[in-house]
Amino acid sequence: MSENNSKTIFGWCMYDWANSAYSTTVAAGLLPVYFATVVVGPDGYKIGGITFSATTLWGIIVGVAALTTFLVTPVLGAIADFANAKKRFLLLFAYTGSLFTLFLYFTKGGNVLSTLILFFITQVCFIGANVFYDSFLPHICKSEEMDIISSKGFSYGYIGGGLQFPLTLALVAGHNLIGISQAMAVRIGILGAGLWGAGFTIFTAKYLLETRRESSRPDHQGDLGLSPLAYARVGFSRLIQTTKHARRFRHLVIFLLAFMIYNDAIQTVLDMATIYGAEELKLSATSLLVTLLIIQLVAAAGAFIFASFAAFVGTKRAVMTTLALWSLIVIYAYFIVTTHQFFAAGVMVGIVMGGSQALSRSFYGSIIPKEASAEFYGFYTVFSKFSAIWGPFLFAFIRQTTGSARNSILSLIVFFITGLVLLYFVDEKKAREAKLAGAF
Helix, strand or coil, rough: CCCCCCCHHHHHHHHHHHHHHHHHHHHHHHHHHHHHHHHHHHCEEEEEEEEEEEHHHHHHHHHHHHHHHHHHHHHHHHHHHHHCCHHHHHHHHHHHHHHHHHHHHHCCCCCCCHHHHHHHHHHHHHHHHHHHHHCHHHHCHHHHHHHHHHHHHHHHHHHHHHHHHHHHHHHHHHHHHHHHHHHHHHHHHHHHHHHHHHHHHHHHHCCCCCCCCHHHHHHHHHCCCCHHHHHHHHHHHHHHHHHHHHHHHHHHHHHHHHHHHHHHHHHHHHHHHHHHHHHCCCCCHHHHHHHHHHHHHHHHHHHHHHHHHHHHHHHHHHHHHHHHHHHHHHHHCCCCCCHHHHHHHHHHHHHHHHHHCCCCCCHHHHCCCCCHHHHHHHHHHHHHHHHHHHHHHHHHHHHHHHCHHHHHHHHCCCHHHHHHHHHCCCCCCCCCHHHHCCCC
């Protein structure tokens, strides 16, 4: 696989196009609102005599899914690197996630536990697939082009979601015209998202190529051959070895800590936005879906705007700028009371979301050893999903104890500011010098 191969880059970007249907339509759009209004209902759900709101349950299951991926993705990444299996892992997680997304169609009012279990599986698969998807970035383009290619991938996702999502929005908004209930329209929309993901992943399967490396099999595999036990053993040993050498990647670790903290707030905003609008602001399902559509359309442009901005000021400074803007957004969100204000917040989120996500990924890709990209992106996911464990839990805790999700949303400013300060201390030059020394 050569760098800057147009077909390979297209195949890579098309996975973002494919998975955006799940992330936008299901995880952020339809399912949280459907879960709150239909599956759980306004009276909440009792567990052990304690009544939990839909927001609390949603925050908990998002956190549990993040914890699961936190535990398994670094080892799977190490296995994928030496086994030349990044593409196989990507497709396995992608198609398993699509399958269980289809199963969500069958959930109805009162099916609280089954809905949570199915969402847990789809969420783990979505996160897991993205580990291997991200790990291709250092291989498909040169270091100086990572910002624009990473932004291109995110833009494909935003545009893909922006095309699929209006179809779902029209179905939900016009359900009476075709003689079905709104709940049924939502279920059909979820079904469509699963089919969209499975269908467009075919382009990734066809065009995305993986570099074959002669040194992929470890010498100390011994007589265990190619058994799963051998892969697991070497996966853990490589993970431990890289962790021991963490001091050599001091500035990379500082970046990961900064990313863990500020990404905590970003993911919490994205995961909890629609359920915040549904339960706290009492907005209609149509208004919430329109806001998500606005975010998708604006984010595609926002990714390229910040990629161009990074070319002038540097990737690190561009990311720091997005974090300052995120801080202003959550302050604004605290005071939202009308639908139009929620729309305005969606525009602001769209502008900074693409930049903060795409540039964080490309910056990390530029400072990690290329030969261990899946393993290091496994660490990237560990830190991002470790943060995603606590954000939703904290959001749920503050909502449960104070009775208002406004306090939850305002608390996120602490994460953005802390992440910004840590990022300031990352020395890009020293981080890239450590990269050249290699992973082992």
